[in-house]
Amino acid sequence: MSLPKSDLTKQADGRVTMQLGAVLPKTAEVRDGHLFIGGVDMVDLAHEQGTALYVFDEVDLRDRMEQYREAFHECYPNSEALYASKAFLNKEVLRIANEEGMFLDVSGGGELACARAVGFPMERVFVHGNNKTEHELREAIEAGVGRIVLDTRIELGRVSRIAGEMGKTQKVLMRITPGVEADTHEYIKTGCEDSKFGFTMLEDFAFNCVGDVLNVPNVELVGFHCHIGSQIFALHSFDEAVQVMVEFVARVRERYGIEVEDLDMGGGLGIAYTVDENPSSIREFAECTANAVRKYCAQYSVPEPRLLVEPGRSLVANAGVTLYTVGVMKTLPNIRKYVGIDGGMSDNIRTALYHADYEAVIANKADEPRVEIVTLCGKHCESGDAVVLDGSLQHPDLGDIVCVFGTGAYCYTMSSSYNGQPRPAIVFVRDGAARVVTRRETYEDLMARDI
Ligand SMILES: Cc1ncc(COP(=O)(O)O)c(C=O)c1O
Numbered sequence: 001m002s003l004p005k006s007d008l009t010k011q012a013d014g015r016v017t018m019q020l021g022a023v024l025p026k027t028a029e030v031r032d033g034h035l036f037i038g039g040v041d042m043v044d045l046a047h048e049q050g051t052a053l054y055v056f057d058e059v060d061l062r063d064r065m066e067q068y069r070e071a072f073h074e075c076y077p078n079s080e081a082l083y084a085s086k087a088f089l090n091k092e093v094l095r096i097a098n099e100e101g102m103f104l105d106v107s108g109g110g111e112l113a114c115a116r117a118v119g120f121p122m123e124r125v126f127v128h129g130n131n132k133t134e135h136e137l138r139e140a141i142e143a144g145v146g147r148i149v150l151d152t153r154i155e156l157g158r159v160s161r162i163a164g165e166m167g168k169t170q171k172v173l174m175r176i177t178p179g180v181e182a183d184t185h186e187y188i189k190t191g192c193e194d195s196k197f198g199f200t201m202l203e204d205f206a207f208n209c210v211g212d213v214l215n216v217p218n219v220e221l222v223g224f225h226c227h228i229g230s231q232i233f234a235l236h237s238f239d240e241a242v243q244v245m246v247e248f249v250a251r252v253r254e255r256y257g258i259e260v261e262d263l264d265m266g267g268g269l270g271i272a273y274t275v276d277e278n279p280s281s282i283r284e285f286a287e288c289t290a291n292a293v294r295k296y297c298a299q300y301s302v303p304e305p306r307l308l309v310e311p312g313r314s315l316v317a318n319a320g321v322t323l324y325t326v327g328v329m330k331t332l333p334n335i336r337k338y339v340g341i342d343g344g345m346s347d348n349i350r351t352a353l354y355h356a357d358y359e360a361v362i363a364n365k366a367d368e369p370r371v372e373i374v375t376l377c378g379k380h381c382e383s384g385d386a387v388v389l390d391g392s393l394q395h396p397d398l399g400d401i402v403c404v405f406g407t408g409a410y411c412y413t414m415s416s417s418y419n420g421q422p423r424p425a426i427v428f429v430r431d432g433a434a435r436v437v438t439r440r441e442t443y444e445d446l447m448a449r450d451i
Pocket residue numbers: 084086087105128227229230231266267268269310311312313314
């Protein structure tokens with residue numbers, strides 16, 4: 001018996017979609033009861049490629065990159081957006097980021113290696129990390145990266161020595177902990193100095209270290225960086241952080257007599273994981289940061305620097321979904337209904353880590369209302385292994401294809417092969433065509449490094 005078809009809505013462009021608001025990838029739609037993304041039937045795709053499967057809407061991905069570039073260039077022409085590749089990394093997403101004119105934030109030698117493998121222009125690469133190894137620093141400097149973001153005074157010595165050995169001068173930013181900590185809805189100013197990242201402002205440590213950076217050879221200080229957190233809904237936190245940073249820049253100018261070229265405000269813009277979440281748009285984020293930089297530069301009488309931002313989640317999270325097949329079910333009366341899927345904490349650790357929320361639908365029943373509350377549990381040997389905790393779903397049956405939305409960021413890059421689970425393949429969909437951009441891991445891959 002078919003349930004009433006009441007959860008659907010018609011979009012302005014004529015597509016029929018589920019009522020899931022900003023959670024949906026741009027091209028999601030419902031046709032004949034099936035979920036389509038990029039013009040591709042998710043049910044057919046799951047059967048062809050197997051599950052678990054990561055799927056990315058290429059139009060959505062490119063559109064967000066374009067929005068970042070355009071919004072920032074319009075609001076503040078001297079600006080660049082860096083893709084924070086920790087959110088989702090494979091060769092294809094870096095090729096697309098390059099084509100879309102993004103700069104790139106890499107953290108660690110592996111991310112840099114991937115950027116080099118696709119010929120990403122090194123002058124557009126910024127290197128992060130709170131404990132970059134000697135080897136990683138050497139690789140970065142040798143490759144000619146645009147900026148190294150210094151995290152400690154210890155690192156300063158290493159960069160200076162390595163660059164000197166190579167006869168180079170490395171441009172650097174200093175990562176500052178601005179004492180503004182943001183969460184999704186409010187900002188708080190307590191406890192946020194307690195961070196392993198960057199130069200603390202406590203007791204003017206960061207300010208005094210500027211002198212050290214200016215005094216060592218083979219290093220050119222061109223600016224400052226901060227990153228106040230992730231999944232931020234309260235835009236005023238960014239305004240607050242810009243004020244702290246610009247005031248710092250003004251003091252540096254007065255004491256050390258240098259003009260700062262770059263002000264890098266990091267990433268952090270929040271996204272919708274659930275239907276009731278209403279994050280700020282990329283445009284609003286651009287307007288807020290651009291206005292703040294102009295306002296505080298005028299207030300503290302410093303020249304306006306180049307503005308940089310490093311979005312990760314807000315570029316890729318909603319472009320990506322994960323498909324699973326329902327394998328088992330278990331109902332505990334008055335407690336919970338478990339729906340067992342063929343993945344879990346190995347492909348999405350966020351729920352087990354911090355009870356992340358997600359929306360899910362059954363792709364082969366996409367036109368039916370979500371009438372049940374279920375827990376989508378994984379197949380791993382941990383009781384906390386779940387992808388959705390007590391979420392709405394259509395009435396499930398064995399063999400159904402479940403689609404979990406908003407899994408494009410920090411799922412694949414944080415994946416594991418726990419319980420010997422091969423990592424899912426990654427498929428990009430667009431204009432009715434699907435292409436595998438990262439193949440599924442095999443059992444042989446899992447053992448490839450074993451002697
Ligand atoms: C230095 C830095 N930049 C950018 C990002 C990306 O943040 P988000 O994905 O929240 O935009 C992070 C995330 O941890 C970060 O540490």
